Amino acid sequence: MAMPVGRALVALRRATCSNFKNAEASLDLRHPAPLFHQVRTKKRYFIPPAVRSKGNSEGNNEAKARAAGIVSRQEYFERPINIACSAGIFDPYIPPEGDARLSSLSKEGLKQRTEQIRQSAASQLAIRKIKEHDSEFTTKGFAVKAQEIFIEAHNALTHFNKENLHSLVTERCYPEMTRGNRYKTIRWRFVESLEPPKVVHARCPDMVTKGNLYGQVTVRMHSKQTLAIYDRFGRLMLGSEENLKDVLEYLVIERHLVNPYSRWRLHGKIVPSWAPAKDPIIQTVMIPGPELKPGEEFDALSYQVPKPEAIQWNK
Incomplete structure (x- = not known):
């Protein structure tokens, strides 16, 4: 049975409209189809909590991690120690007031001498222990050796x-000697000994375990030295290379x-409370020039440095 002409035209028109819509949809590039798809390759057993979430504490995080089957390594907050040397000076020597100034014939000098003899009992016991491990140790020879160690260390x-x-x-003395000297120039010179060095104090303590002995010997040294320190611009900060100074020092030499x-090394210095204060460091500043x-x-000769104006401060 033949279809009427009107219905055929309507069907043909609908078919063409649908084809045109499909063609426009395929040519529309404003919303392209995704070229790839995300695929999860590894499953996360523990998801960290969001920022500013409630209950965000270390205990809750550890509990969640353990529940997820993740075992975290235990952290040890311990301070490492070095057994090659001790951490300080055991029973430090207290120098008598006025040392190198009082004569042994005076009344106060005799008192100091008798007090040193009383305190030398513990030093004699320590020297015996040191001689058990170091058969070549003698008080006279060690004092000269300590002075040589002191001179070589400062030259280095x-x-x-x-x-x-x-x-x-x-290792304890090294940072104390090198701290703050990175951009400075040091000029040091040992001139002569005013008095022969001598051993005034000795201790033989143990550390960590019993029997781990350290020998600490205090040597008195009175000498003439020169010291000058320059900053990185070559300007003098402290001392002078020409002025000689009498220096009285108490050196602590240690050995494991x-x-x-092991060998005997410089461990530190003992500064008595009655020692005079050190010279102040000259602070170098830049003076601004004229604009x-x-x-x-x-012209540097005709320029005058401006003086600061006087300001009246109210009390």
Whole structure:
């Protein structure tokens, strides 16, 4: 049975409209189809909590991690120690007031001498222990050896020889000697000894375990020295290379007696309470010059440094 002409035209028109809509949809590039799809390859057993979430504490996080089957490594907040040297000076020597100034024939000098004899009993016991591990130890020879160690260590410091300095000073003394000297120039010189060095104090303590012995010997040294420190611009900060100064020092030399390959090294200095204060460090500052116009030259001879104006402060 033949279809009427009107219905055929309507069906043809609908078919063409649907084809045109499909073609427009395929040509519409404003919303392209995704070219790839995300695929989860690894499952996360523990998801960290969001920022500013309630109950965000370390205990809750650890409990959630354990529940998820994740075992975190235990952290040990311990301070490492070095057994090659001790951490300080055991029973430090207290120098008598007025040392190197009082004569042994005076009344006060005799009192100091008798007090030193009373306190020398513990030193004699320590010297016996030191001789058990170091058979070549003698008080007279060790005082000269300590002075040589002191001179070599300071020469290595002025020349910035780190390897030699580590072999002459302990790990405790090294940062104290090198702190703040990175951009400075040090000029130090040992002139002469005013008095022969002598051993005034000795201790033989143990650390960590019983039998781990350290020998600490205090040596009195009275000498003439020169010291000058320059900053990184070559300006003098402290001392002078020409002025000689009498220096009285109490050096502490230490050795790990149990270690047969150890050696005597500089461990520190004892500064008495009655010692005079050190010279102040000269602070170098930059003085601003005049503001020059283009084409002008600065004449240093005719320029005067401006003085600060006087200000009246109310009480």
